Amino acid sequence: MTDTPSTIPDQRELVLRVMPMPADANHNGDVFGGWIMAQVDIAGSVLPARISRGRVATVAVNEFVFKQPVSIGDLLSFYASVVRVGRTSITVHVEVIAERNPANPHVVKVTEANLTFVAIDKEGKPRQIDQHA
Template sequence: MPMPADANGNGDIFGGWIMAQVDIAGAVLPTRIARGRIATVAVNQFIFKQPVSISDLLSFYATVIRVGNTSVTVHVEVYAERNPEDPEVVKVTEANLTYVAIDLEGKPRQIPPARR
C-alpha cells in the first residue's frame, strides 16, 4: 500500500516507486527458477495504465514468459483495489522484465534444469 511519502506533488504515486515494487515482485519466480542469485538486466516494457493513489491496495501477479540458458523473462500485472466503501479493482500497470542468474562474482551462470 503506497503511503504519502511515495506521492508526487499532485498526490499520485511516483512511477519509480511502482517500478521498484514491480521489480521486487517480478524477481520472485526467477529466483526460484534460478535457485539462487539473480539480477535485473532489462525492463523490456512498462505501461502505466492508470494513476495509483495513496491508500490503493496493490496486488502484483507475475507469470514466466520465457526461460533461457541464463535468463528468465516475466510479465507482471499490477491491480489496485480502491474505495473501501464500494470496492473497485482496476489494472494500473503491466511490465515485462528480464532477470539473469548470476554467480557469487556477479557473472552470468546457467539456470539449473527444472525439478520434477
Template sequence: MMPMPSDANGNGDIFGGWIMAQVDIAGAVLPARIAKGRIATVAVNQFIFKQAVSVSDLLSFYATVERIGNTSVTVHVEVYAERNPADPQTVKVTEANLTYVAIDRAGRPRPIPKPAPAAAVTPAA
C-alpha cells in the same frame, strides 16, 4: 502493498519510480526460485502505466513466466489496485515485462538449473 503519502509526487499520485521498484521486487520472486539463487535485473523490456495510483490504493502484483533461457528468465507482471473501500473497485494500473539473469558470486551470468525429470508413475497391479 499499500503506498503511503511519502510515496506520492507533488500532484498526490504515487511516483512511477516507486511502482517500478515494487514491480521489480515482485517480478524477481519467480526467477529467483527458478534460478535457485542470486539473480539480477538486466532489462525492463516494457512498462505501461494504465492508470494513476493513489495513496491508500491496495496494490496486488501477479507475475507469470514468459520465457526461460540458458541464463535468464523473462516475466510479465500485472499490477491491480483495489480502491474505494466503501464501494470496492479493482482496476489494472500497470503491466511490465522484465528479464532477470542468474548470476554467480562474482556477478557473472550462470546457467539456469535444469528442472528435475518428473518421477515415473507405474500403474497399480
C-alpha cells in the same frame, strides 16, 4: 542473448502486495512512477529467484505501461508469470492490480511490465539455470 527458450505454462502468481504511503506520492497526490517501477522490479524477481535457485539481476525492462494513476490508500497486488526461461535468463510479465475505495470496492489494472532477469553467481557473473531441478 543466446539462450534457448523452454516452454512455460502461463500461470500468474501473486508475488507481492503493498499499500503506498504518503511519502510515496508526488505533489499531485499520485504515487511516483519510479516507486511503482521499483515494486515491479522486486515482484518480478520472485519467480526467477525461485526457478534459478539463487541470485538474479535485472538486465532489461522490455516494456512498462502505466495504465492508470495509483493513489495513496490503493491496495496493490503484483501478479507475475514466467514468459520464457533461457540458458541464463528468465523473462517475466508483471501485472499490478489496484483495489480502491474500500467502502465501494473497485478493482483496476494500473500497470503491466515485461522484465528480464539473469541468474548470477557469487561474483555477479551469469550462471546457467538448471531447468531439471
